[in-house]
Amino acid sequence: MxxxxxxxxxxxxxxxxxxxxxxxxxxxxxxxxxxxxxxxxxxxxxxxxxxxxxxxxxxxxxxxxxxxxxxxxxxxxxxxxxxxxxxxxxxxxxxxxxxxxxxxxxxxxxxxxxxxxxxxxxxxxxxxxxxxxxxxxxxxxxxxxxxxxxxxxxxxxxxxxxxxxxxxxxxxxxxxxxxxxxxxxxxxxxxxxxxxxxxxxxxxxxxxxxxxxxxxxxxxxxxTVGEGHFAIFPNWSEVFDTFDDSRPGAEKLRALLFRRMIWHFLVVRGNDDRLPDELRGRFFDEMTAYYHRYLPAGGYPVPGGMDGVKHRLVAGGRQRTFQALRFGFRRAQEAKATGEVAARAGRRGKRAARLGRAAALRAYYHAELRRPMDPHLALFAAYWYRGHACNPAAIYEKAKELAPGVRGVWVVRRDKVGTLPPGVPYVIAGTRAYFQALARATYLVNNVNWPNYVVKREGSTHVMTHHGTPLKVMGLDQRDYPGGVQDADFAGQMRRADRWDYSITANAFTTQMWERAYPCRYRTLETGYPRNDRLALATPEEVAQVRASLGIEPGQRVVLYAATHREHLPGYHPPFDPERVRAAAGPDAVLLMRSHYFHDRRGAAPDPVDLPGVRDVSGHPSVEDLYLAADVLVTDYSSVMFDYAVLDRPIVIYAPDWEAYRMIRGVYFDVVAEPPGAVAQTLDDLCDVLSTGAFENDAATKARAEFRRRFATLDDGHAAQRVVETVFRG
Missing domain, CATH: 3.90.550.10 (Spore Coat Polysaccharide Biosynthesis Protein SpsA; Chain A)
Structure with missing residues (x-):
């Protein structure tokens, strides 16, 4: 052994x-x-x-x-x-x-x-x-x-x-x-x-x-719906064909096994998740054939009540009666449900009246859903209609080049129209034009979910691009971290994810996490993130041009600080002193600050615009510009670390609340133990890392190389092309 x-x-x-x-x-x-x-x-x-x-x-x-x-x-x-x-x-x-x-x-x-x-x-x-x-x-x-x-x-x-x-x-x-x-x-x-x-x-x-x-x-x-469920018949045949009638108690055991077999057949026959309508008749005929093939000579204990009725209908091959019985039961249930829905609708009547124009627009949307889809129309959106950005923007631009027959239109909030590049077609969210495009588009591309009211039309293609490699847990995985849950309607999350046809991922790790967090019927496209194509293909000339546009002098060290938002702790801000950090980075260094931090930090420190060498770039339209301009990234648990790693430049993890964050919000891996570079868990440590150059020593460089091997190997500058060729051309 x-x-x-x-x-x-x-x-x-x-x-x-x-x-x-x-x-x-x-x-x-x-x-x-x-x-x-x-x-x-x-x-x-x-x-x-x-x-x-x-x-x-x-x-x-x-x-x-x-x-x-x-x-x-x-x-x-x-x-x-x-x-x-x-x-x-x-x-x-x-x-x-x-x-x-x-x-x-x-x-x-x-x-x-x-x-x-x-x-x-x-x-x-x-x-x-x-x-x-x-x-x-x-x-x-x-x-x-x-x-x-x-x-x-x-x-x-x-x-x-x-x-x-x-x-x-x-x-x-x-x-x-x-x-x-x-x-x-x-x-x-x-x-x-x-x-x-x-x-x-x-x-x-x-x-x-x-x-x-x-x-x-x-x-x-x-x-799984399909013909594979007919395998139930030969497998039950094996039970009876190998049965030893000479064993003690054989007659009783055979009768009870027979009853179990008919019960099992009825379970499969009655389950809409297993047999499509066109196969139910043939399945019922097989049930009847097996009933008579293996019916014990001495009979069997027929169950009582409705189950017994079903057994007798199978014995008699009375499929139509069986189906009528099943249909009648369903109608009774539906009538009950309809009454409940009507009652709820009555309660909602007053609220619907208050909605006014919104209700009329929704009605218009549902009317448009009955019209044919536009086979050339692709609707794009990002960050809840905040403009032309992220993976959808990269896919949109590449589709113009490789799939010119596709007409791309963006959904944008009214207050964000001015941020769109010149010449980009758009509809304003919530308007009549928006609902028409939403109803008739063949392609819908977004880096977040479309609203709950959006209907997934047969023949349409929904592309979920996501907007980051996940460090914090998402989807169903959040159930284990209730302290960090913002949307506890997990069934609703899954319904929205059920609309996806494609899920774009940046690496194998992301694929695995999304498949676990959102177990739905989409096809994963593990292509790398389209938004990182620009980083992978950036030339020294483009970097110099971006830095010049931001007013950065040649030779100045640029540190980009981009922290994530603690949605489970509104108002929290990491300990951060912009003046100390900038000084630690060098006498002529520039500190660029961009994150939700600026919305939470009011009163915590002097405004960056009042400090020499410190710039608030939260409103800058392109985070990719900031990546290209920066020599060093300082972040905590934000997905920006995965994007910036494409540039193979130093990264510092500043994680003063790591233990609390991982315990309450939940994470997929230990970014302190497996970092993309140097780690600092206090403000003093962060300043020391910057002042001593530890962010680019051998240990930090080795950690960055391993991080890039794990997360950035697909970002070769052609991710958008791979997506366009699959979704729009393939």
Whole structure:
């Protein structure tokens, strides 16, 4: 046997097939490896992942001898990957775990204790359903009613426990004796569960939550519409075709398994998230055929009530009656909901009247939605209609060059019209022209979400460009940091993200974080950020021109201070003395200050415009100009550090409230431990870093190189081109 955990042979072999689950994989692996008191091996099978999951597996295998990494020759599906892992297992017991789920604390030790106490063939554990929105559903299993140890014939109620591999820990010799092999496709859990339970002489139920069964918004088979659900039929066939009628209690077990099969068919048939309308008739016919093929000679215990009616309709092949019954039930529910909606609408009547013109414009918008889309119209916006900026601006300019047939129009606030470059077409937010463009545009490009009332039209293309690489947690990840949450309507956040067709990311790290924070059905374009093309392609002549336009003399050192806004702490400002910082940077240095800090700092220090060598550039229209002009960037937790890194110039992290920020607001990585350069956590330290030149010493330079390797390799000056070619030309 293989050795695990200090030379001990593994008691349990965890078998974890992995395919493109990068956002969830670390949580799964950590939960298995957390308890070192039990000798285990973790056999991870990479099914040719394409999202970086394989790199995570290699990392864990390199640092933990309990992890064994196997790689499939080709992408084959979860079933063959499980078989591959089982063939390599050496533990006394086998535990299949899905790579997007995670184990509960202490469950491995609890299972080991149950094995030591009873020496069972199978341990069955309980679970919870962990929904993407934070809701948790407890299972309805009746574990406490079961005998301590039993065979299935002695307590057949175990047939109704969820039929999955991950809630069962099986003696490996018993599993191998069944000759069972997983197949490709869905519902392979059915024959696994019942063949194992029928083969076991000693089953025990551990009445304890052991698995967090992740209910993903997207990607799960149970939420995938298509013909793949017909795999349920051959998998149930395997249960009955391998059933041994000579075993004790066989007649009763066959009857109860038959009832479970019809229940399972009805669950799938009645779920709109699995079968499209055009396949439901054929699925019902298969249900009826299987009913008569495997109906026990002695009958079976038909359930009562409406469930019994459904069983009889399946037996008689009465699909139309079944559908009419289902339709009638839906109509009753809809009538009830309509009454509730009407009541709510009545309450909103007075408010709608007060809205006046806004309501009329919304009505106009919905009327425009019935008109054909303009195949050439692309609507652009940035920062809640604040002007021509960021990634959308870079995409707009490149589209004019590469996709001249696309007519770009910008949405802008009335007070920001003057900031638009000359000749840029625009509509003013909230006007009739705005709602018409919003309704009829084929392309909608934004670096934030469009308002809730925006309808995603079939055939339209929504591009979410984002506006930074995330250091602070976003989306669903904010649920773990309630102190920093500004928008607690996570369901609403997901509805808005559901409109995305494309999500633009700057690097693999950002891709992973967005996929975890916004688990929706968009396609990620990992292209680099279009707004950074200008930085990547900037010439010394352009830099000199920008500096001259800002009144900076040749040879002057320019320090740009750009701090982020603490939205969870209104009014907070980091300790900062502009005069001291400028002086520390050198006798002729220029300090440019730009951030939300200026809105929070009033009264905290003299206004920068009153200090020699200090400039308030918060109102400057182009942050890229400021990047190009600066020799050194000082920031805290702002995404500006990721953009400025493209220039490969010194960066200083000034993080006086780091521990509080990471604890309350939440972050994706430790920017103090993994910085883009020098780190200062007090104002004295910041001045010392600037005055001694520590911001450009060997340690800072090495840290910057590693930071750039991690976050800036895609910023080659052609990100906008890649986006335009995919979205507008491909």
């Amino acid at each position: 293989a050795e695990s955990g200090g030379g001990r042979s593994p008691l349990i072999s965890f078998i974890v097939p992995v395919f493109n689950v990068r956002p969830y994989l670390r949580q799964c692996l950590d939960s298995i490896l957390a308890d070192e008191s039990v000798p285990i091996e973790l056999i991870a099978i990479d099914d040719r992942s394409t999202d970086g999951s394989a790199d995570i597996l290699a990392e864990y295998a390199a640092r933990d001898p309990r992890v064994v990494l196997l790689t499939m020759e080709r992408n084959s599906g979860q079933g063959p990957a499980r078989n591959h892992g089982l063939a390599a297992a050496t533990g006394d017991y086998v535990w299949f775990v899905d790579s997007d789920d995670w184990l509960a604390d202490g469950i491995v030790a609890a299972v080991a204790a149950r094995i030591a106490h009873l020496d069972p063939d199978v341990v069955v554990i309980d679970h919870i359903r962990a929904h993407w929105d934070g809701a948790v559903d407890r299972s309805v299993n009746r574990f406490a009613e079961a005998p301590e140890v039993f065979a299935l014939r002695e307590w057949p109620q175990a047939i109704e426990i969820l039929h999955t591999p991950w809630n069962k820990i099986i003696r490996r010799s018993v599993l191998l004796a069944t000759g069972f092999e997983f197949k490709t496709g869905w519902y392979e859990d059915v024959p696994f569960t019942y063949r194992v339970l029928l083969a076991a002489d000693k089953i025990t139920l551990l009445d304890r939550i052991g698995v967090n069964y992740r209910q993903r918004r997207i990607g799960a088979a149970t939420r």
